[in-house]
Amino acid sequence: MTQTTENAASSQPPQEERRNFIVEAAAVIIGGIVGLFPVVAGLGVIFDPLLRKKKGPGGKEVGGGFVRIANFDALPADGQPQQFPVIADRLDAWNYFPNERIGSVFVRRVGENDVQVFNSVCPHLGCLVSYAEGKGNFHCPCHNSAFQVDGEKIDNPAKPNPSPRALDSLDVDSERLAESGEIWVKFQNFYTGKEDKVAK
Amino acid sequence: MMDKLLQWLDHRTGYKATLSDALYENVPGGARWRYITGSMLVFAFVTQAITGLILWTAYSASSQTAWESVYYIQHEMTAGWFLRGVHHNMAQAMIILLVLHMLQVVIDGAYKPPREFNFWIGLILMLLILGLALTGYLLPWDQKGFWATSVATNLSSLTPLVGDQVQQVAVGGPEYGHHTLTRFFALHAGLLPALLVMFLGIHVAFFRRHGISAESSPNRPDQYFWPHQVLKDAIGCFVLMIVIVGAVIYTHGAEMTAPADASEPYAAARPEWYFLFLFQMLKMFENEFVGAIVLPGAVMAFLFLMPLTGRVKMGHIVNVVVLVVLMVGAGYLTVEAWNEDNFADGRTKPSEMDFGGDQDAEDAYTEKFEASESFLNAQEQAEKDYERLVRLIERKGIPKGGAIELQRNDPFTQGPKLFARHCKSCHSRDDGGGEGIVANPPVAPNLHGIGSRDWLSGLLDPEQISTDRYFGGTALMELDMHSFVMSDLADLDENGKTRLEKIVMAVSAEAKLLSQTDLDATAATDGSIAAGLEAFQVAFVKDSSSCIDCHKLGDIGDLGSAPDLTGWGSREWLRGMIANPNHERFYANSDSSMPAFAENSEDPSRNQLTDHELDMLVRWLRDED
Numbered sequence: 001m002t003q004t005t006e007n008a009a010s011s012q013p014p015q016e017e018r019r020n021f022i023v024e025a026a027a028v029i030i031g032g033i034v035g036l037f038p039v040v041a042g043l044g045v046i047f048d049p050l051l052r053k054k055k056g057p058g059g060k061e062v063g064g065g066f067v068r069i070a071n072f073d074a075l076p077a078d079g080q081p082q083q084f085p086v087i088a089d090r091l092d093a094w095n096y097f098p099n100e101r102i103g104s105v106f107v108r109r110v111g112e113n114d115v116q117v118f119n120s121v122c123p124h125l126g127c128l129v130s131y132a133e134g135k136g137n138f139h140c141p142c143h144n145s146a147f148q149v150d151g152e153k154i155d156n157p158a159k160p161n162p163s164p165r166a167l168d169s170l171d172v173d174s175e176r177l178a179e180s181g182e183i184w185v186k187f188q189n190f191y192t193g194k195e196d197k198v199a200k
Numbered sequence: 201m202m203d204k205l206l207q208w209l210d211h212r213t214g215y216k217a218t219l220s221d222a223l224y225e226n227v228p229g230g231a232r233w234r235y236i237t238g239s240m241l242v243f244a245f246v247t248q249a250i251t252g253l254i255l256w257t258a259y260s261a262s263s264q265t266a267w268e269s270v271y272y273i274q275h276e277m278t279a280g281w282f283l284r285g286v287h288h289n290m291a292q293a294m295i296i297l298l299v300l301h302m303l304q305v306v307i308d309g310a311y312k313p314p315r316e317f318n319f320w321i322g323l324i325l326m327l328l329i330l331g332l333a334l335t336g337y338l339l340p341w342d343q344k345g346f347w348a349t350s351v352a353t354n355l356s357s358l359t360p361l362v363g364d365q366v367q368q369v370a371v372g373g374p375e376y377g378h379h380t381l382t383r384f385f386a387l388h389a390g391l392l393p394a395l396l397v398m399f400l401g402i403h404v405a406f407f408r409r410h411g412i413s414a415e416s417s418p419n420r421p422d423q424y425f426w427p428h429q430v431l432k433d434a435i436g437c438f439v440l441m442i443v444i445v446g447a448v449i450y451t452h453g454a455e456m457t458a459p460a461d462a463s464e465p466y467a468a469a470r471p472e473w474y475f476l477f478l479f480q481m482l483k484m485f486e487n488e489f490v491g492a493i494v495l496p497g498a499v500m501a502f503l504f505l506m507p508l509t510g511r512v513k514m515g516h517i518v519n520v521v522v523l524v525v526l527m528v529g530a531g532y533l534t535v536e537a538w539n540e541d542n543f544a545d546g547r548t549k550p551s552e553m554d555f556g557g558d559q560d561a562e563d564a565y566t567e568k569f570e571a572s573e574s575f576l577n578a579q580e581q582a583e584k585d586y587e588r589l590v591r592l593i594e595r596k597g598i599p600k601g602g603a604i605e606l607q608r609n610d611p612f613t614q615g616p617k618l619f620a621r622h623c624k625s626c627h628s629r630d631d632g633g634g635e636g637i638v639a640n641p642p643v644a645p646n647l648h649g650i651g652s653r654d655w656l657s658g659l660l661d662p663e664q665i666s667t668d669r670y671f672g673g674t675a676l677m678e679l680d681m682h683s684f685v686m687s688d689l690a691d692l693d694e695n696g697k698t699r700l701e702k703i704v705m706a707v708s709a710e711a712k713l714l715s716q717t718d719l720d721a722t723a724a725t726d727g728s729i730a731a732g733l734e735a736f737q738v739a740f741v742k743d744s745s746s747c748i749d750c751h752k753l754g755d756i757g758d759l760g761s762a763p764d765l766t767g768w769g770s771r772e773w774l775r776g777m778i779a780n781p782n783h784e785r786f787y788a789n790s791d792s793s794m795p796a797f798a799e800n801s802e803d804p805s806r807n808q809l810t811d812h813e814l815d816m817l818v819r820w821l822r823d824e825d
């Protein structure tokens with residue numbers, strides 16, 4: 001197809017003007033400011049997630065504290081992990097949910113009176129792992145990450161394990177465990193896909 | 201007159217020139233079927249824009265209303281399922297058309313100079329469409345979309361340096377919630393379509409500027425766009441429409457699963473089929489940085505460079521070959537992903553296979569089989585959960601807190617999960633025919649049908665009491681109850697059998713099972729229960745014990761030596777038993793080995809089961825719908 005250029009020269013440019021740098025610069029700057037204005041007005045809201053502190057009603061911080069999970073007695077004596085829901089307060093933008101299920105953990109006995117607690121979230125890309133009793137390991141249904149009963153990565157040369165790190169262990173309040181046999185856990189979620197545990 | 205009016209209109213608008221520009225574009229070599237994909241894509245996009253806008257009139261983006269509003273469109277609104285189905289299926293068709301369009305352009309060399317810019321714009325359009333597909337998948341806020349999309353957004357945290365921040369801005373916070381939906385919706389219905397329209401405008405304008413790249417030949421004379429190519433395009437779009445309508449009717453709209461729940465695993469989380477090859481690729485690398493960023497990045501870079509490398513003949517050939525190889529590779533990965541997930545479908549269980557002692561083969565087979573089995577089970581469970589939820593909604597409506605509230609308070613959904621978590625380490629609850637939950641191995645009675653006549657008569661049967669349905673393999677073998685059944689009930693005469701039957705009727709009536717309401721009522725009127733209560737107090741064997749010597753039942757007998765059978769198997773009795781089996785009503789004097797799940801009445805937060813959980817568990821055990 002040939003180009004049509006018939007309407008290109010329909011209007012004559014005004015008489016040759018002396019180029020006025022200041023006028024041009026001012027037009028560009030003012031035009032630019034006006035053009036950016038609507039976006040700038042919204043920057044705060046766009047980046048709000050980075051600036052927000054998780055504060056619930058009455059200004060109390062939500063999340064990050066110790067949560068009661070279960071009693072030591074409830075765990076199988078043979079060190080098999082048991083899954084428990086984590087019930088705590090949750091904040092979702094404008095909603096505050098007291099005592100909601102916010103995640104789940106695997107808890108297992110270690111020795112006579114200690115426990116090991118893992119977040120159920122796979123450190124690879126955030127699916128939830130399950131525990132296979134027969135095989136005695138954790139398996140992620142998404143991309144085949146696999147972990148031993150103690151949370152360590154299973155390395156099998158025949159089958160790549162895409163997880164960058166072991167299952168995320170969580171801190172346990174050992175004093176309370178020793179005193180009352182109750183398992184209190186500092187429940188946190190971590191960024192996935194990284195070698196280091198970085199709390200969200 | 202008409203002529204004059206049109207002339208007047210043309211003078212003001214110049215429509216004639218515009219129209220003839222649009223319709224009388226020269227098509228070198230004449231109209232061809234292979235050119236129809238562009239028009240079909242425009243048709244598909246316009247369909248998406250219009251159906252999307254109409255869906256928008258009924259959609260509400262928040263984590264408490266998104267699923268609910270989509271449910272309402274799907275199940276309640278007039279032809280809502282059809283509208284949703286069209287939008288869903290057309291999205292899939294768009295991906296296929298996109299691939300065909302790109303293949304046509306590259307194979308025909310239409311990306312070569314001077315059309316580089318239009319090819320790049322086309323790639324941008326492709327990314328925008330993939331972005332629309334990704335963001336749209338989340339909007340129904342069901343388990344499937346939730347988990348698949350969360351994997352995708354978790355990948356965004358791999359971005360160097362600012363990954364965490366990118367993820368937070370995309371998701372609207374550290375975790376999924378209201379703001380994930382509002383943001384995804386703003387992208388899906390606002391920003392991305394606006395950009396798409398803009399780039400589509402440029403794409404079409406550039407296309408008109410350079411025209412079709414084909415060359416005229418004596419055999420194939422040039423034609424104008426109108427009417428030959430327009431007809432071909434129209435037929436293409438028409439066929440697409442028919443295919444979409446057929447698919448929508450065949451699948452009855454688009455699928456939906458239970459509402460998203462971050463604490464509820466979903467082992468069948470998969471992206472839509474057109475992203476499956478990326479999903480499969482992530483399994484192949486130790487480090488997802490390669491599978492998720494480096495490789496797709498390299499492919500995109502290659503695509504962007506194609507117009508430059510395609511200037512020389514060799515470069516063009518390489519481009520076509522690489523593109524075809526990439527397509528075949530992606531197709532292969534897609535099929536492989538599908539095969540892995542469906543491996544267990546129709547295959548023999550590893551336990552029933554003969555591997556001839558080849559341990560490696562057995563392990564490999566078992567692992568594949570189990571992974572696929574868990575996928576298929578999760579898929580089946582998700583369907584069941586969804587159907588259950590639909591029934592609940594039909595019965596009760598959706599409460600303020602959303603459909604998830606119905607699901608979390610439903611004995612039939614939560615009962616099996618609570619049982620698996622708290623009871624399964626000792627008890628089974630299966631019908632013996634493979635349906636239900638099986639402990640491995642059971643060390644306490646099977647609770648399937650607890651409270652029923654069938655369960656109770658099995659317990660009182662010397663041939664059954666020692667099996668693992670009842671006391672077999674448990675500490676209960678030591679109880680006097682076991683020796684009583686084994687000796688006193690061993691050789692009953694006809695009279696004894698009838699008495700035992702009446703006792704079963706009387707005690708089972710205590711459970712007030714909903715499924716036995718009619719049977720219990722008959723037993724009460726025909727005197728069976730009265731006879732049972734009488735027999736309860738008489739020994740089967742002379743000078744031996746009767747039931748009443750150990751068990752209390754209503755007003756007769758005393759508490760203490762064995763569980764109180766007043767209300768045995770009833771909601772209240774089961775609750776009490778699970779809450780604290782060592783209470784004097786139950787096994788105060790003998791070790792039951794069963795833990796107490798809710799013994800702290802003063803401070804319920806210390807209990808393993810909340811009151812509400814206990815209630816759901818008991819209702820489920822009693823099959824109360």
